[in-house]
Amino acid sequence: MSRAVTGRSLGLFVCTRCRATVRAIAAAGQRCPRCHSPVHARRPQSLSTTASLVIAAALLYIPANVLPVMRTHTFFSDTDDTIMSGVISLAQSGSWPVAVLVFFASIVVPLLKLVAMGEILIAITRKSVRLPQQRSRLFRVVEFVGRWSMLDVFAMSLLVALVQVQSLATVEVRPAALAFAGVVVLTMLAAQSFDERLLWDSQNRG
Amino acid sequence: MPVIVCHACDLAHRVDKIAPASRVRCVRCRAELYRTGTAGVDTAIALALTGLVLFIIANTYPLVAFKVNGTTRMTTLTGAALGLYDQGYAALAVLVSFTAVLVPLTQILAFLYVLVPVRMGFRAPGQEGLFRILSALRPWGMSEVFVLGAIVALVKLSAQAEVSPHIALVAYGLLMFTLTALASVTPTEQFWQWVSRARQ
Numbered sequence: 540m541s542r543a544v545t546g547r548s549l550g551l552f553v554c555t556r557c558r559a560t561v562r563a564i565a566a567a568g569q570r571c572p573r574c575h576s577p578v579h580a581r582r583p584q585s586l587s588t589t590a591s592l593v594i595a596a597a598l599l600y601i602p603a604n605v606l607p608v609m610r611t612h613t614f615f616s617d618t619d620d621t622i623m624s625g626v627i628s629l630a631q632s633g634s635w636p637v638a639v640l641v642f643f644a645s646i647v648v649p650l651l652k653l654v655a656m657g658e659i660l661i662a663i664t665r666k667s668v669r670l671p672q673q674r675s676r677l678f679r680v681v682e683f684v685g686r687w688s689m690l691d692v693f694a695m696s697l698l699v700a701l702v703q704v705q706s707l708a709t710v711e712v713r714p715a716a717l718a719f720a721g722v723v724v725l726t727m728l729a730a731q732s733f734d735e736r737l738l739w740d741s742q743n744r745g
Numbered sequence: 746m747p748v749i750v751c752h753a754c755d756l757a758h759r760v761d762k763i764a765p766a767s768r769v770r771c772v773r774c775r776a777e778l779y780r781t782g783t784a785g786v787d788t789a790i791a792l793a794l795t796g797l798v799l800f801i802i803a804n805t806y807p808l809v810a811f812k813v814n815g816t817t818r819m820t821t822l823t824g825a826a827l828g829l830y831d832q833g834y835a836a837l838a839v840l841v842s843f844t845a846v847l848v849p850l851t852q853i854l855a856f857l858y859v860l861v862p863v864r865m866g867f868r869a870p871g872q873e874g875l876f877r878i879l880s881a882l883r884p885w886g887m888s889e890v891f892v893l894g895a896i897v898a899l900v901k902l903s904a905q906a907e908v909s910p911h912i913a914l915v916a917y918g919l920l921m922f923t924l925t926a927l928a929s930v931t932p933t934e935q936f937w938q939w940v941s942r943a944r945q
Binding site: 575699 | 754841845876895897898904
């Protein structure tokens with residue numbers, strides 16, 4: 540297979556903000572002439588930044604799913620809800636479509652992001668990335684669906700504001716909600732700090 | 746002949762010229778190299794103004810009402826964020842207000858600030874900085890996720906109490922469509938074409 544003609548081989552950079560192609564100059568701290576963002580051949584420390592964010596998110600994923608995120612006080616009892624028990628009670632009340640939606644947004648998507656990013660990072664550290672096409676596609680899916688995990692945080696914020704009938708029923712946030720929001724934010728930052736070109740570099744070298 | 750380097754796989758492409766109303770993908774990794782629209786600056790400004798009006802409605806009127814034992818409770822978006830703050834979860838309150846309120850508003854205002862001068866044929870000072878802010882904020886604007894979250898909350902409560910969506914939720918739903926449309930008529934390449942035309 541012939542060598543791919545890449546920006547690197549031609550001495551060209553692409554601005555990751557505005558996607559202008561710019562001629563690489565020797566000066567450090569080069570900026571894009573169009574939008575003035577810093578441009579680099581590859582984003583500096585992309586791999587280590589992404590890896591640390593993914594690891595931190597993976598650690599938070601455990602309390603976020605095991606511990607209760609919400610507590611409902613009523614006249615008769617206190618009920619603690621984890622993310623999963625929230626999904627189950629939605630399903631039991633007959634709202635199947637909403638239960639499925641929350642299940643995907645809050646449980647499947649964060650897990651998918653962690654597993655996919657972990658797999659991609661390990662593949663890159665092994666130096667030769669096979670199937671870059673498929674891994675690129677996987678990364679783009681992760682990048683696209685990431686924000687939907689905020690769904691439960693928004694739902695919770697409204698429940699807390701609405702259900703405040705003193706002595707009858709109140710809803711209270713529990714600390715695991717912070718861990719859950721942390722997973723969402725950290726995995727989004729991980730996807731943003733990842734330089735997709737790293738998936739193609741072993742191929743680019745030919 | 747100009748060259749476009751793919752931002753996702755670094756492959757270099759020879760390009761005759763940037764074609765209007767087209768979407769060009771990388772031949773190797775299928776990433777979008779650029780996209781230009783058929784809509785003009787006027788459409789983008791109209792959408793941004795529509796968004797601004799909807800945003801004001803969505804943030805001043807109540808989103809949902811909750812009726813129990815003859816008393817009705819309503820909440821606005823700010824009320825939802827304040828509820829989190831009052832329970833000691835300032836970080837969550839900041840996250841909710843940032844993604845559902847602050848980012849959409851910044852996007853609308855920044856587009857207006859750059860595009861209205863472009864329409865009148867001059868360039869707004871600091872537009873490069875604003876573009877960088879806009880592009881960094883794109884993934885963090887979550888109006889559509891918020892609308893779905895509100896629906897989830899309504900469904901959860903409807904099992905125990907009488908709940909009803911209010912005017913602000915409708916406005917928020919429309920805002921989500923307006924912002925999606927605004928994003929789709931202002932792809933990066935199109936944005937810079939407008940801006941560079943105004944510079945001449």
